[in-house]
Amino acid sequence: MLKNPRRIFLLLVILAVLLAVVDLPENYRVKIRVKTISIDRVINPPVLAFNALGIRFRKELKTRLGLDLSGGTHLVLEADMKDIPSGDRTNALESSRQVIERRINFFGVSEPIVQSAISRDSYRIIVEMPGVTDVEKAVATIGQTALLEFREFTDQNAATGSALAFPTLANTASVNISGGDLRRAAVAFSSQTGEPEVALEFNSDGAKKFSDVTTRLVGKSLAIFLDDMPITWPRVNTPITDGQAVISGGFTAEEARRLALQLNAGALPVPVTVVEKRTVGATLGAASVSQSIRAGLLGLAIVAVFMIALYGRLGMLAVAALVLYGLLTFAIFRWIPITLTLPGVAGFLLSIGMAVDSNILIFERYKEERRHGKPWKVAMELGFGKAWDSIRDANVTTLLTCLILFNPGNWAFLPSSGMVRGFAVTLFVGVLVSLFTGIVVTRTFIRVLYKEKS
């Protein structure tokens, strides 16, 4: 069925209409008066909502803009430093900042600003997030204090002896190992009992500390506290020098999973409380943003005129294909949804450039084949065929770069947050769509709409 270009063309037209609906502007007031007919209403993109097979589905198709373009929510967190020696406070604040940044990114808030703020005695962390809808959830996310701590008994009898001794904050003392010393945590199952447990792996610093502590405490108990509650207090039989440990405390599999997740997202070295929250404007300045948008649109218009001037009717078809490209990409941004920031827009612009380039490559090939005296239809198909190699290889390298920058596996040594990701994801989507429009859309448009005397 898809062999017939006219059918594909029809499908593309339907797609374009659908996309145009998805891409409708938000809160845009239309006021038209033609003689007696007058239209005055506010346009909004559609909201998809339906029940299918008992699953409720709801999707608002709105553009999400980043902090730099439209502002968002501003939170101030106060760190409680009373238990931290004054020399370590700056460090503790910085590691808390990193943990919070990781948590926010982990929960998918796009490109937050997380920075430390110090003034005399107050140690604070400022968090800015785009959008205001998920504030409560975000606050809950940040506030989840998975405060992991290892403590030893202060009373020697309790430490060596009976299992009856129950560790509390009062009868134990910290051994200075906390969640900040962890490299990662994972769910594991005990080889003896088959019970779910949480396996810990310390970073090099933590492993050394843990090795020292377990060497010192051979034959005694080491208590593990989570959020000031003792979870388990195993006896240290042999020193653990490889930086691996296990928490087993009668977890269900679900509890173990949640704990591992919280520990991975990082345990806060310092407890924090939200002291302030409110909305703020765009960091780039609203005036500057709208000016830049106008400049960008003008640039695109010039590109369109240039394409038409250079390639005539072919150029017009390419521009039509590019309009579809823009509609499709924008709809995908809304659908996923992707929060658009300036780096993201840069990625999008770059992908438009690459989409234009695909068309130029094809048309230049076509012109060459025509110069060799081929009839136009043959020349066109040859142009598409021969340009494909270069389009494919050029775009594959770009996709490869995007994948590495986006870091889908959340590898620790690659960026897992912020603007680098925003850039990579928009470029990735843009390049994929440009491959589609360059090869399928432009080609179909030409096959159906273009004729030349031969």
Place this chain on the structure above:
Amino acid sequence: MIRFSKYLWVYLLVSAIVLVPGVYSLVRFGLRPAIDFTGGTLLEIQFSRDVPQNIVELVANKDGLALVSIQKTSSNTYLLRMKPEGSENVAAFQTSLATSVGEIPEVVRNETVGPVLGKELLQKTLAAAIMAVIGILLYVAWAFKNVRFGVAAIVALIHDLLVVVGIFSLLGKYAGVEVDTLFVTAILTTMSFSVHDTIVVFDRIRELLRGKEKGGIAEISDMALTQTLGRSLANSFTILFMLLALVLLGGVTIRWFALALLIGTISGTYSSPFVATPILIFWERLAKKQK
């Protein structure tokens, strides 16, 4: 056919003229990091009534505060991020505002804030960039069945990165231009673009090498460059239009970002025929001499 390969030394000279001062400046002076990397002062001021943002901005600039961003928040307050400032300058700013606005604003907050883009993220981004370069090298070497193409593409990429970073180092030294998080994005864009453009040119060389064309790599690449000239020009112009519009007409806050993109794409287009391709030619000459 244009004999591009006759003027290899000219291309070398052009690249050197751009690269040498930039790299010298980069080594000697480095880049001028923005508050994104260094941290600075966060000031929050509150008025009793609505005061236009541009007035606050104007007064801050007149007082010589190095403003980075200004955000209006609820209840007539403004958040100002700037380079580290002492409290006496802040007090002076308050008085200046009082004369312009007719009201002494209350300083709600005056804090020293840390960087937005910490060392950790910067190092990770660098690691990702290096990994991407290796990935590109491997893919190009595989797709073109020749490691020379991969190496040439990467050298051209590094050339383009050095051009952008070098020019911004000079701009930092002589015009006080700072590099911020957006600059990092511009660098990444340059990376992707440079390779994209190089591959398009290499593709034609590959095709001609496969075909019946006779001659060494110099002749083949001359032919390829001549044949792709139309595309290269058309493509360069579309990019130029787009980015010039942003540099000249876009908002002040993104001007340097757009300029970095512009320099990166110009260099990326230039380097495909005039850096990457000559490397292939040089390499073949070297290989022949050794035989």
